[in-house]
Amino acid sequence: MNDSRDGGLDERITEQVARVAPTAKLDGVSRARLRNRILAAADAVLDPAPAWWEMASAWARPLIPTAAAAGLLALLLGPVLAEPSADGVVLGPDTEAGEEWMLLADDPVLDGPDDVDGLLMAVLSTD
């Protein structure tokens, strides 16, 4: 048997087999019914919450480094900025030094900026 005859015979065999044992097909109505059944059955399984979470996290992802940096800065500067002054004024980098503070800086009693107790006493003594 030569190759071309083999090929022709194979084609006819496939054609005949497909007639004898055809592929099962759904008609339009059965297809629509089955589709609806599947979607209804899977409805309870598919949870929409993770989709929302995924969307929110995707939106927030670029902001994470900025938020982390801001958080770190707040941690470092928080105690300094929140330090209340003796007269109840919260001191910040933009707080202008009052006259008494300028005088205190020249006071020879103070050992230096670490002498907090001395500073506090000096402030109290000005009142």
Place this chain on the structure above:
Amino acid sequence: MELSDAELMRRVKAGDRGAFAALVERYMDGAYALAARLLGEPAEAEDVVQDAFVRIAECADRYDDTRPFRPWFYRVVANIASNRKRRFRTRGEEALSPITESELEAPDRAAERGQIGERIAEALETLPERQRSLFLLCEVDGLTSAEAAEVAGCAPGTVRWHVHEARKALREALDPLYGTDS
């Protein structure tokens, strides 16, 4: 733009119903043809297809998106069909027959087929069940040997061997008829 199967599965994993519906639309017909081929009972095949889709929605996170979806899904369909068939057998109920056998018994179809069709039907019946199924899945239903291998749980080479042997048997059965025709 049409989304890939892997992308749809990623979305199903996140609970996206639209992506799930798209997968159903894409693979429902193939899954039904496969289930019907393995079971031979249309109503049973519909149940198998439904169970298979629900299963992939449940186990979406176990899907490895570096592997093709279709063979994986067909494996799920085949496993469910096989379990269902086994359950019928252990219950002592009438075993579901492969669709080839039920088709062969239909008198109206037999009349249509004629001599060549009859010879093909007989030759198909003489094939071992596994060989016949693999031959029909590849040659009629259009599965690749890799997909049929996934369904049957064997190597693609084994599938190709079965298909080759089945074709050889059918050729031998028909050669006398075609030999006189051509």
